[in-house]
Amino acid sequence: MPISTRWVVTGLLALGSATAALAQQSPGPGAAGAISEAVQEGTNPYRPPSAHTPDPDEARRAKCEALEEQYNTLSKQRTYQSSGPGTQTAQGRTIPKIERDKTRKQLQQAYRDNCT
Incomplete structure (x- = not known):
């Protein structure tokens, strides 16, 4: 009586499953064994490291050092920028509208408010 291919494949799959189950039976010594014991006993000796709380x-x-560094890297020369469309005079000339750049002054004020 010939054995069908289906039965051979089924037998090999069953044999493979049994082998895999035997291989996973015990984790062995070391950390894996300790973890396995802890899980079986319901305890957990391993705790994640506590999160470092930053000192205010x-x-x-x-923050003050960063503000000071930004302030010191800016040029001390006055800079100007266009703040919108220019103004037209009675003679028809257009005078550009410019404002002084206030970045350096704002950084200086932020440093005073937060760091002194």
Whole structure:
């Protein structure tokens, strides 16, 4: 009586499943064994590291240093920029509308407000 291919494939699959189950039976010594024991006992000796809470004084100091660095990197020369369309005079000439760049002054004020 010939054995059908279907029965052979089914038998091989069953044999493979049994082998995989035996291989996963015990994790062995070391960390894996300790974790397995902890899970079986319902305890967990492993705790994630506690999150580092930033010191408010350290954060403030870092912010002040960043403001000071930004302030010092800006040019000390006055700079101007166009703030919109120019103004037309009675003679028909257009005078550009410009304003002084206030970035340096704003950084200086922010440093005073937050760091002094």
